[in-house]
Amino acid sequence: MKLSPAQLDRAAGTLVATAVGDALGAGYEFGPALPASAPVAMKGGGPFGFGPAEWTDDTSMAVTIATSILDALDAGQSAAGERSLSGMVTGWQAWAAESKDVGAQTGSVLRRAAHLMAAGKAADQAAFAAARAHHESAGRSAGNGSLMRTAPVALAFLSSVAGLWEAAGRISALTHYEADSTEACQLWTAAIRHAVLEGELDVRVGLPLLDDGRAEVWRSRIDVAEASHPCDFKNNGWVVEAFQGAWSAIFRALASAGAVGPEALRLSLENAVRGGNDTDTVAAIAGGLIGAAAGYPTIPADWLGRLHGWGATGERALVKLSLDLVAGRRRPHHGPRVPATDYNY
Template structure:
């Protein structure tokens, strides 16, 4: 869709920086946003740096459930391919044991995620996400980046399985379609599409994809560019996935750097860490890791773990994956 990507931006060394940027950008946005998580915009001093604190009294650079779940997803994909049960086992280990937490314990978890994990724990069905539209939270979108990184070579499968990755904890159509649309945006950013193309109406890295596999009305409205016609307080960084996605794209559209993107997202308040984690995925994939201020990268908790997983995703992302060996729930939508 739109003009072809700039192939110079797809050189292997630059591409690896985009992979690193997507995962580190998620964590940086999360760590910045936790400072004002749950606060109403206008009732706090604007965030300009990574200072920690917030409702969980974190040290600068520590992050919350957004990053923990993303790292669990990354590890699952690298070790097992796309396996919903593997994903849920890791999420459950994080919930019960603090696995891949910046503090060693699970201190922040959304209600919808917790309910899905407890349902999986008791019944064993990994596709445990509620389909209730009133539970269309942003908990699957916030962790998404590892999946399109892993499936970089196969955009159609990346878009389809992004939706399937949501269903394990968030089965509402809006949550599923937010992940599908955002996965395509991340693939486009990795491939070097310009911002004008990425934010054009209903961007897809595959021509005609959403004509064949339509988005629900709420996500289609965002894909058409609703965020371009709004300003706060119409733009709201809440826990509702529709508003989260719109807010993240609003920040990405208006900013001209990674730093400005995530700070715009953070200062919307409310679910600030997640809005910034979503925006950070896209801005990191678009601008690359070197655009993330070094002072933030240097403070980031478990940076080595995040970078190792990003490098593993990069290596795996350049492979062709045989879905025949991936087990259940991986049937690909036709192109």
């Protein structure tokens, strides 16, 4: 799929803004909501001691999705087939072994999956089975851990809404069995795809792909998000409130800024962090969507310079991952930091 320079810039902004939101929120995680006047800084710290401008599990898991998709595509396999999904599972297990922070549900599923893999089960099937077992034992499994990592799926499926919908659901189900998680990822990923292609923010664009009953449930949830503030969603470890908090942050930023652009992007991420509680995850979720609409050039330079974390070497590596996903294969690196439009995709 050939993209325009503007679309490439928006694609490049998707993973970078995810990481920026993640790193921005890391120092405020599990803290209280903040007033609108409170400054938000990429200060690091928080309960897990992340460094300034260091991303957390949200981006690390997203990077693993991106690299696993590219490994599969480079081998001539499908982006959401067994090789890709199994690579995600084993990649997450390698990350979890050295991570400062692994979500409780995700960690439980990955450990269960490891036992099944040791008994000979393929990694992807082990994860699906482990996610279902976790759901059955806990009685619920709709945490926000699959929504936080879904952004790269949109970049790999810009040419196919149907493929995106299926892939987003399958990748979510590797760790999160419940329908709320599946549908949240599908809706958010569809909105990111639309933002990259059209430069528009429309979180309702995927609703026609749900059955009528579920579409109405999500339409009501989106309406509530637009009538609320991010701080109203205190249970944002639940995927529904994480979705609502992230969309509320973006919706209110657009109302203040008046248009998609640098101010809307900055305000979206600050709003998400000021909402409190699971700040890094809500800001990472919001970052993936607002970054896809506003584009890489709108991200403040002071948020980019020291950006780093597990799985990639920094901002430039995230840009390249994004554009490789768009191209459907790994391409040679084009030297030092350059605008997305200088990549010949």
